[in-house]
Amino acid sequence: MKCDLCNNEASVHEVTVRNGVKFERNLCESCAAQHGLESQGGGPIAEIIKQFMAPGGSAVAVPVVPGGQRVAVCPSCRMTFNEFKQGGLLGCPECYRAFEAQLGPLLERAHEGAIAHAGKSPRRQGAPVARPTGLSLAERAMRLEALHKQLEQAVRSEQYEIAAKVRDEIKRMGDAPGAQP
Amino acid sequence: MSDARPPQPPQPPPPADVLPEWLKNEGDGPDVVLSSRVRLARNLAGQPFVSKASRKDRQCSLERCRDRALHAALAPRLIWYDLHLTPPLERAMLVERHLISKQLAKGRGGSSVTGEDPRGVAIALPDERLSIMVNEEDHLRIQAIRSGLALGEAWADCDAADDKMEAGLDLAYSQRFGYLTACPTNVGTGLRMSVMLHLPGLRVTGEIDKVKRAAADMCLAVRGFYGEGSEAIGDLFQLSNQTTMGKTEAAILRDMEREIVPRIVEYERASRKELLGRRRVGVEDQIMRAWGLLTHARLLATEEAMQALSLARLGVLMGIIRGRGNAPVDPRAINQLMLLVQPAHLQRAVGRELDQEQRRLARASLVRARLAVVG
Numbered sequence: 001m002k003c004d005l006c007n008n009e010a011s012v013h014e015v016t017v018r019n020g021v022k023f024e025r026n027l028c029e030s031c032a033a034q035h036g037l038e039s040q041g042g043g044p045i046a047e048i049i050k051q052f053m054a055p056g057g058s059a060v061a062v063p064v065v066p067g068g069q070r071v072a073v074c075p076s077c078r079m080t081f082n083e084f085k086q087g088g089l090l091g092c093p094e095c096y097r098a099f100e101a102q103l104g105p106l107l108e109r110a111h112e113g114a115i116a117h118a119g120k121s122p123r124r125q126g127a128p129v130a131r132p133t134g135l136s137l138a139e140r141a142m143r144l145e146a147l148h149k150q151l152e153q154a155v156r157s158e159q160y161e162i163a164a165k166v167r168d169e170i171k172r173m174g175d176a177p178g179a180q181p
Numbered sequence: 182m183s184d185a186r187p188p189q190p191p192q193p194p195p196p197a198d199v200l201p202e203w204l205k206n207e208g209d210g211p212d213v214v215l216s217s218r219v220r221l222a223r224n225l226a227g228q229p230f231v232s233k234a235s236r237k238d239r240q241c242s243l244e245r246c247r248d249r250a251l252h253a254a255l256a257p258r259l260i261w262y263d264l265h266l267t268p269p270l271e272r273a274m275l276v277e278r279h280l281i282s283k284q285l286a287k288g289r290g291g292s293s294v295t296g297e298d299p300r301g302v303a304i305a306l307p308d309e310r311l312s313i314m315v316n317e318e319d320h321l322r323i324q325a326i327r328s329g330l331a332l333g334e335a336w337a338d339c340d341a342a343d344d345k346m347e348a349g350l351d352l353a354y355s356q357r358f359g360y361l362t363a364c365p366t367n368v369g370t371g372l373r374m375s376v377m378l379h380l381p382g383l384r385v386t387g388e389i390d391k392v393k394r395a396a397a398d399m400c401l402a403v404r405g406f407y408g409e410g411s412e413a414i415g416d417l418f419q420l421s422n423q424t425t426m427g428k429t430e431a432a433i434l435r436d437m438e439r440e441i442v443p444r445i446v447e448y449e450r451a452s453r454k455e456l457l458g459r460r461r462v463g464v465e466d467q468i469m470r471a472w473g474l475l476t477h478a479r480l481l482a483t484e485e486a487m488q489a490l491s492l493a494r495l496g497v498l499m500g501i502i503r504g505r506g507n508a509p510v511d512p513r514a515i516n517q518l519m520l521l522v523q524p525a526h527l528q529r530a531v532g533r534e535l536d537q538e539q540r541r542l543a544r545a546s547l548v549r550a551r552l553a554v555v556g
Binding site for chain 1: 347358368
């Protein structure tokens with residue numbers, strides 16, 4: 001795939017959704033750098049969701065390996081998911097967000113089917129942790145998980161009105177007092 | 182090395198003869214459970230994890246964690262080791278005392294230009310119940326050890342130290358995943374609870390493999406004497422939880438301390454009883470051969486010594502080995518030898534560096550001398 005701005009091979013694939021309208025760009029590494037694109041991972045579907053969730057629809061990007069397959073990259077430490085698979089260690093705390101989609105099933109297997117943390121939280125983050133919806137932490141995490149799946153399906157089927165509602169619900173839960181990133 | 186308030190001049194590691202907490206033979210069930218250990222994995226928010234961090238980042242993490250550890254009033258006395266500046270033999274002693282991991286002692290390599298990788302450990306003295314490793318796999322590994330089956334007490338120590346450290350540091354945490362760790366197998370609580378078990382009875386009766394299989398079915402890890410990747414020398418096994426996400430700390434503690442460990446302790450005691458009953462002559466023979474080796478050998482390798490000490494410990498606990506005037510032998514004398522036969526402690530006890538052959542000679546000599554007083 002060629003870069004939209006020059007004849008080089010595209011290595012960054014950008015998808016932006018604003019007000020339900022999807023914009024796509026394919027850029028080579030040099031053009032992507034000039035346009036200040038940051039990579040953010042999570043696999044194709046998760047990537048679209050990430051962009052959908054980004055405030056103001058800000059652009060995020062996924063580099064493309066030769067052959068067109070997208071590669072998940074952490075925007076903070078630049079670790080790729082393949083690097084993680086080889087070494088077994090993540091690069092930084094942000095990797096959990098960047099690779100959330102891939103890590104979910106892996107963590108479920110590693111932790112007896114668990115999908116969310118239960119237990120202690122840092123006091124400095126405001127104790128006790130608020131439970132804005134009256135749900136326990138685990139219940140809240142399960143609810144968020146389900147909403148993310150709904151959002152994924154809605155985006156996949158291009159039902160952007162539904163996706164917007166689900167996004168707002170996720171945002172509402174995330175913005176609630178005491179909620180943490 | 183520096184000490185908590187005010188800074189002190191460099192100090193040597195604990196004397197080789199001082200028993201660390203995990204060999205004191207105290208707490209519940211010390212005949213089977215040598216020690217209970219709890220560790221928490223924590224990382225600084227906004228910093229790359231150690232494996233991805235630049236040298237500058239690691240130095241920065243080290244300084245932040247060290248300053249916090251030294252000012253958090255974690256213990257009446259706390260000593261700090263800059264491990265990149267500590268001689269290899271002293272690092273090896275800290276590994277043998279289970280105060281740091283092999284990985285932290287080794288570091289990630291360095292160069293003659295940049296020097297060794299910045300890393301360190303804070304240790305509570307004199308009991309060595311608490312240690313905080315910095316720049317291991319995670320920025321912080323907070324560890325508490327207690328003698329015998331005392332996971333509840335060890336957890337309370339570790340939890341309190343975690344609170345004090347966290348009061349001055351922003352830790353990487355997400356509401357969904359919990360405490361964020363370099364390896365996703367530690368994410369969530371970041372909590373690993375483990376017990377060091379002495380299981381000679383189950384090994385001699387051949388039941389040990391059943392225990393290992395049952396542990397695997399319960400999502401528990403069975404590791405060797407020095408943790409991950411190490412062999413179970415001297416019939417010493419570390420049993421620990423593997424699931425760190427989705428279960429609260431209290432649930433992990435309850436499962437380990439009330440359900441799992443007591444059952445294994447029962448199995449081991451039943452095996453020892455069986456050995457004393459139907460298989461008495463056979464087990465007495467094994468124990469006395471081991472005692473003969475320990476009290477007469479002129480050369481002893483570490484593993485050989487540990488295996489014989491394991492049987493000697495079993496003999497002492499069963500009353501097969503008696504002291505002068507048929508008096509019972511204090512199991513701590515055997516526990517202490519399990520530490521003193523280790524290469525770094527042996528060299529510290531002798532007072533000089535030794536090559537492998539010299540160590541075998543010195544080890545046999547030290548064991549004979551110690552047991553001559555006991556038996």
